[in-house]
Amino acid sequence: MAKPFKSTRRGITGALEPGEARLLGALLDDVISMLEPESAPSEDPLAALVGMSGADAEATAPEDSAVRRLLPDAVRGDDDEALAFRRLTERSLREQKIGALRSSALLLESSPMTLTGEQARLLAQALNDVRLVLADRLSIETEEDAERLHDIADSKDVDDVESYLALVYNFITWLQESLVQAMLKAAKLER
């Protein structure tokens, strides 16, 4: 079992079992492939340079509900406005998220991990994105939904795909909570 993250004088430390690191690495890769733009980069070099590629100019709200949760509408109740904003910003948001997910996959390759504040922040963002995707697949829409799955904490509780996903979700929740607590403690010490 993984050790909880801790704030130490050297940085934020944590350690995963090899199997846990492999599983998490695979999930990070899954989320990266969900976020990679579907169409080829723009042929217009100037548009590509300023981040307004052809793909972005034609962006629509993602069909996959998990991707839509990762890249939500920035305006409520006005689809045209939301779409116009998405076309200006979605590509760089995708790239930012992919960057955090890739960095996190690299961090997981060492065990134990010793993280700087910036690395810890990227890992917390990446774990959050993985949880958002798993929550969508588990149809967690209310706090009651989340509580219902909360008891699945051991492989003995697993008897189908859903309970396996719930076990993984609960593990990553625990991991993210311990990371955030360590970050909050480190931030307090800095003040």
Added chain:
Amino acid sequence: MAIMTVGFATGTDTQEETGTAEKTDLDQPWVVVVWNDPVNLMSYVSFVFQSYFGYSEAKARTLMLEVHEQGRSAVVSGTREKVEQDTVALHSYGLWATFEKAGSE
């Protein structure tokens, strides 16, 4: 309310261009709203409010609880350009955020 942007290098320089940097909150009619969802951890939301906006632990906690208990909270106000930037930054953290005109709820 002081608006501080910490943690993202691109945060603060653009306000001057809009000529509104001198004005108070009352003159800044846009807000960023964070919506409750069952996935984001309360500790994580507090962390994001502290590290991105530079809010105190107490203020971050108050806003986080407002999101949790009331379903939404206007967490920062400013020019349209500023709230657009903050909304995208909160999306990068995975928070469910939108921007709107102040008082349009």
